[in-house]
Structure formats: C-alpha cells, structure tokens
Amino acid sequence: MPVSTDAYNCIVVLGPTASGKTRLACELALNLGGEIISADSRQVYKHLDIGTGKDLLEYNIQGKIIPYHLIDICEPSEQFYLHDFMNACEKAFLEIRERNKLPVICGGTGLYLDSLRKDFSFTQVKENPALRKTLESFSKQELLKELDKFPAHLTAHADRDSTKRLVRAMEIASHMQQQPEAFVPAKKIYNPFYIGIDVSYEERRQRITKRLLQRMDSGLIEETEQLHRSGLSHERLEFLGLEYKFTSLFIRGIITEEELFEQLLTAICQFSKRQMTWFRKMEKEGVKILWVKRDEPIETILKQIPF
Numbered sequence: 054m055p056v057s058t059d060a061y062n063c064i065v066v067l068g069p070t071a072s073g074k075t076r077l078a079c080e081l082a083l084n085l086g087g088e089i090i091s092a093d094s095r096q097v098y099k100h101l102d103i104g105t106g107k108d109l110l111e112y113n114i115q116g117k118i119i120p121y122h123l124i125d126i127c128e129p130s131e132q133f134y135l136h137d138f139m140n141a142c143e144k145a146f147l148e149i150r151e152r153n154k155l156p157v158i159c160g161g162t163g164l165y166l167d168s169l170r171k172d173f174s175f176t177q178v179k180e181n182p183a184l185r186k187t188l189e190s191f192s193k194q195e196l197l198k199e200l201d202k203f204p205a206h207l208t209a210h211a212d213r214d215s216t217k218r219l220v221r222a223m224e225i226a227s228h229m230q231q232q233p234e235a236f237v238p239a240k241k242i243y244n245p246f247y248i249g250i251d252v253s254y255e256e257r258r259q260r261i262t263k264r265l266l267q268r269m270d271s272g273l274i275e276e277t278e279q280l281h282r283s284g285l286s287h288e289r290l291e292f293l294g295l296e297y298k299f300t301s302l303f304i305r306g307i308i309t310e311e312e313l314f315e316q317l318l319t320a321i322c323q324f325s326k327r328q329m330t331w332f333r334k335m336e337k338e339g340v341k342i343l344w345v346k347r348d349e350p351i352e353t354i355l356k357q358i359p360f
Contacts, residue, residue, distance in 0.1 A: 061246040061360065063146065063156040065092075065169065067332060068250030069325035070161060071260040073347045075111045077250060078159035080351045083114045085157075085360065088149045089121040090142055092160025095294050097138070098129045100283070103268050103276045104296035122149075129285055129293060135176040139168050143242065155360075158245065163331035169243040170340070175210055175225045184227060188220050199223060203230065246358060249332060251344040261321050269314065274300055295320045 064087070066078040078089055089112065091097070095105040112119045122145035127133045142158070142165075149156045160166065167173070188196065196219040200208055203226040211222035252260070277300040280290060287305060291298040299317040302308045308316065336342060345354050 060244060062150065062242075062244045063158060063246070064358070065166065065245040065247045066157060066159040066250070067161060067166060067247065067342070069252060069257055069328040070321060071106075071257065071264050071325070072161075072250040072252045074159050074161065074250060075108070077248070077345075077351075077354075078157045079112055079114045079119045081248075081354070081358075082119045082155070082157045083117060084351065084355055085155045085358075087119075087155035087157040088145075088152075089119055090145050090149070090156055090158045091121060091123040092138075092142070092158050092162055092165040093124075094133070094138070094160075094162040094165060096124045097127045097133045098293065099125045099127065100129055100280060101276075101293060101297070103271050103273050104294060104300070106264070106268070129280065130289065135164055135168060135173060138165050139173065139176070142168075146242065158243075161328050163328065163335075166335070169245060170241070175229070178225045178228045181224045181227065184224055185220060188223065191216070193219065196220065196223070200226070203227075246360075247335075247340055247342040248354070248358075249342040249344045250347050252347055254326075256347070257325050258322055261325065262318060265314065265318055265321065268296065274303065274310075277301060278304060295324060 064078075064081060064085075066074050066081065068074045075089075081087060082089055093105070095101055096107050098105070101107065107124065109121075109124075112121055123138070123141055126141065127137075146156050146158075158166075158169070164173075188199070191199065193216050196216055197213065200211060200213075200219055200223055203223070207226040207229050208222060210225065212218040213222075273296060277290060277297055280297070281287065281301070281304065285293075287301045290301040295317060299308070299313050299320065303310060303313040332342065343354075343357055345357075
C-alpha cells in the first residue's frame, strides 16, 4: 500500500485524553508502514513517565516495535516552546518521508496540532521585560489603543481576549517592526488526513477515573517526590501538568490524598472537555476529521483512509 497520495502525506490521530490515541496510531503505523511523531506537550520531557502516561510498551504491536519521535527529548527543568516542537516535528517528518515511511502524528495538544496548518513563526519572539514593565499597569482598553498604533499587518495575529495576550501581541509586533527580515512565512509541508477518536462524556469520565487510579497505584506520588528531590521546584512541577500540580499540593500538605484524587479527576475531565472544544473549533475552521469509535476495528478504519 502506498504511503501517501498527492492529497495527503501524513495522518494525524487526535482525541481527548484517555481515548486511546497511541494504540490507534501504532496500529495505523503497523498497517501503513509508518512511524509515530508525538504531539504531546508533556511527553517531550524526560522522567515524567507515570504522570504523562508515557507507556512505551504501547509501541510494541504484535511483537513489532513502532518507531517514535519527540518523546523524552528535553529535561524537565528546561522549557520546551511551541517553536521547539515545530522545528523538531518538521525534522522528524522529513526524515520519515525520506525513508519512504508514513508520518503518523499523534496527540491532543491543540496548539501543536494547529501549528501543522497555521503560521506560528512569531512564537520564536522572546519576552521583552522592559516592554512588559511599561505595560503592566495598563488596562485592557489602554492596551488595545497601544496595539492599534502598530501597522495592521503586524497585529493580524493578535488575540485581543485578555491583557496577557495583548501584551504578547505588542511584544511580537515590536520585534517584527524592528527586525522585519527575521520573519519569513513558514512553508506548509504537512497535508494531514485527520482521524479523531469519538468518546462520549460518560465513557471519557470512566476511562479517566480508571486511568487515574492506575497511575496513583503505579507511583504517581513517589514519582513527583523524586522529581522534587532531583531539583524541580514545586512551581515548576505545577507547570508540568495537572497530575504534578495537584500531587505537588498533596506533598506540601495543602490537600489530602482524597482531595488530590477528587480535585485531579475533576480537573482532567474539564481538560478533556476543553480538548473536544478545540477539535470542534478546528472543524469550524475547515479541518475535516474522520471520527471513529474507540473500539472500532482497525480494518474498518483502514478502509476509510484514502491512501
């Protein structure tokens, strides 16, 4: 079976947390001669295993190891930015294509998925402490007036919904105004065929609950304690995801173990809802997604892929 057509050169497998994305992606890769590119913003970090669900055994399908990329590539003390993902994803994508294999991009991080089809070149712009200091006391209306002083083509990317994003928009506009030669529109190299895993709210909650119990039994608390002992601050742990955020609160004695489970479960369920909202937004923007059931036979799915 050919790895692509003129219309598509990769597959994207998306879905809410705990929906079975990795399993489906690996089955597709096995049947279509593919390799996995992870689009998970936390699995890029080393040592974050239990809390991120980094079960590498899933990449063993019928005794065959499916090659994967963008997992365990960054120390947890370092920040992995969107532009880091974009660069690493493009490198892995091109290497996989050179081997005449099919890239299967798998994940639920909305911004990562959006970067496959939108130009996020401006994410490379670093923070401007002096500008932020100047603007910190401005109201939202004052920030809007300041933003409108820039040429319109420099603010077309701006998200005007919050003061934080308005400041970031001005940071980018200011940098682009000073260094226009640094911004060349990114070439679109991805032509994905999107497959989404359709899981009802009730099933999502059941699967999230079961998985959270398994993670706690497998040593989520102990893993978080070890990460803290290795030098990660509690502030950094909170930034590394919901599991580490709430477990950090428990370690510090701020919440009980029962509260840890209940609050974390609620937060993950809310997160999965936001993921589904993001995917629906993608559809409204014109992305066509083939929605399949979690337990749908791989043979049935393969018949619907136009490769």
